Amino acid sequence: MKFYFKSRKDEMRKQIPRGLIVSCQAGKGEPLYGCDLMHYFARCAVAGGAVAIRALADEIPSIRHEVKVPIIGLIKKDYPDSEVYITPTKAEIDVLLKTGCEVIAMDATARPRPNGETLAEIVSYVRSVNDEVALMADIDDYDNAVMADKLGFDYISTTLRGFTRETKGLRVPDCGFVKKLKEACRAKIIVEGGIWEKKQLEDISAFNPYAVVAGTSITRPKDITKRFVESLRLQ
Numbered sequence: 001m002k003f004y005f006k007s008r009k010d011e012m013r014k015q016i017p018r019g020l021i022v023s024c025q026a027g028k029g030e031p032l033y034g035c036d037l038m039h040y041f042a043r044c045a046v047a048g049g050a051v052a053i054r055a056l057a058d059e060i061p062s063i064r065h066e067v068k069v070p071i072i073g074l075i076k077k078d079y080p081d082s083e084v085y086i087t088p089t090k091a092e093i094d095v096l097l098k099t100g101c102e103v104i105a106m107d108a109t110a111r112p113r114p115n116g117e118t119l120a121e122i123v124s125y126v127r128s129v130n131d132e133v134a135l136m137a138d139i140d141d142y143d144n145a146v147m148a149d150k151l152g153f154d155y156i157s158t159t160l161r162g163f164t165r166e167t168k169g170l171r172v173p174d175c176g177f178v179k180k181l182k183e184a185c186r187a188k189i190i191v192e193g194g195i196w197e198k199k200q201l202e203d204i205s206a207f208n209p210y211a212v213v214a215g216t217s218i219t220r221p222k223d224i225t226k227r228f229v230e231s232l233r234l235q
Helices: 008-014 038-047 057-066 089-098 121-127 144-148 175-184 197-205 220-232
Strands: 019-022 052-056 069-073 101-108 134-138 155-157 186-193 211-214
Touching: 019 038, 019 186, 038 052, 038 057, 052 057, 057 069, 057 089, 069 089, 089 101, 089 121, 101 121, 134 144, 144 155, 144 175, 175 186, 175 197
Parallel strands: 019 052, 019 211, 052 069, 069 101, 101 134, 134 155, 155 186, 186 211
Antiparallel strands: none
């Protein structure tokens, strides 16, 4: 049973167009980290047809200067008392709100958050200070998706499937999982994780998600090169 009902304000929030979203991020330890190049990747992605960009807060100003599509903002921060690292607390929310991103993405798993904060409290906080920004739940399993839907997230993304202890080793993308989420949730379902091949997109398209996110396969040259090297079989 759902406990959330659409209001007029839901319809007024800025929407991501349907299509391919490209994640333009360079994390710590990546060769491009700190190089201030993600806005160029964003420009190329949009020129190629991307409908939105997923980016870290620090990169949003330069990306905004280059492209006019919606930006999904997030902050990755480690806390000693929690495994949650994607927009874990209200402090990160405050930073993201100042960037003007259209959507804020956050970990929406059941794992304990830093400082004893809860997901419900963070959602309520965002709605109280800025009800125009849309929210994206990065989930890993069915139960967490349903809970995020009840909390009123605008988008539910499979971002963390395969990355939490409970889902480690699961195959992604998973068409059956996408089908279950679409049947259970009123939020728009976004597929993210493990997208490398055209065939995967064709398979996923058959289940009609709202959008698909590709990141590593487009914007991380090290991983792309490594994949080619591992496939090379010289005699």
